[in-house]
Amino acid sequence: MRTALASIPDGAVVIVALSGGADSLALAAATAFEARSRGMQVTSATIDHGLQDESADAAASAAAKAEALGIRSRVERVQVAGSDAGTEAAARDARYPALRRIAAEERAAAVLLGHTLDDQAETVLLGLARGSGAASLQGMAPRREDEDGTVWLRPMLGVRRATTEAFCAASDLEPWHDPHNREHRFARVRVRENVMPVLEAELGPGIAEALARTAEQLREDAEAFDEIIHETIEDIVEHAEAGISVSVAALAANPAALRNRIIRLVAHSEFGASLTRTQTLEVARLVTDWSGQGPIDLPGCSAARVGGRVVFTARQ
Known part of the structure; x- marks a missing residue:
């Protein structure tokens, strides 16, 4: 106390x-x-x-x-x-x-x-x-x-x-x-x-x-991840027309855990969207399994691959 x-x-x-x-x-x-x-x-x-x-x-x-x-x-x-x-x-x-x-x-x-x-x-x-x-x-x-x-x-x-x-x-x-x-x-x-x-x-x-110890340890890990993510985002994110974009090459170079956290953070900070696990992985496929698929509808926004970037755009 x-x-x-x-x-x-x-x-x-x-x-x-x-x-x-x-x-x-x-x-x-x-x-x-x-x-x-x-x-x-x-x-x-x-x-x-x-x-x-x-x-x-x-x-x-x-x-x-x-x-x-x-x-x-x-x-x-x-x-x-x-x-x-x-x-x-x-x-x-x-x-x-x-x-x-x-x-x-x-x-x-x-x-x-x-x-x-x-x-x-x-x-x-x-x-x-x-x-x-x-x-x-x-x-x-x-x-x-x-x-x-x-x-x-x-x-x-x-x-x-x-x-x-x-x-x-x-x-x-x-x-x-x-x-x-x-x-x-x-x-x-x-x-x-x-x-x-x-x-x-x-x-x-x-x-x-x-269980309480587990929560404490995971919070420590999350705080460390958050610091890494914010440092990384400064280098790989750019503002785009009606949205924000992220470098495909930079996302691909990161481990899956970090890549998925970046995707969720970008969607949440820019559009207030909370992505599910399935939605996050679909966006990640624009980086790791690109085969020409079209835009992905997300809460409050959409994500699409445009050249070497994943572009998040506000939904009309």
């Missing part, structure tokens, strides 16, 4: 995302304790998604617990829109903009999130099930800064959920138990209650820690 807050200057404002559950309640208490010695101002932000009949009461209770810890509290009600990705994703899509807005209004140095090592392990398993590559196995970063300057910190990624529950019990803090955390229609709940216990029983203890 202290290490995570070391980058925040004394006297700064921090936001604690407080659901009222054991994890966020333990985080709020620990942050309040640390803030006292550093003159930091702590505000809790409780987001009421309105997904349950008693959600307003739960949000008010969380705010009251924050006030009892000496923390100024804020409660925000958000509208959760329908989503093809499901209720969890829709709630997340509503929650993070609200937290970002609160952080801006409070001029906060960071928003603290109460994700634990168990949450990290579950995230890695869900990413593995999606099969979307190393990026999805990196889990949640301990620190992330958005383009608008919002800083997100997860100080408890090394802490087990059982520890936060024990802390709350020892501190006479009564956490809220979200009914959604027992509903097996949510994939994360099934991983938590069905998959993880089986893995622990069949493979031995320490599975959660091993």
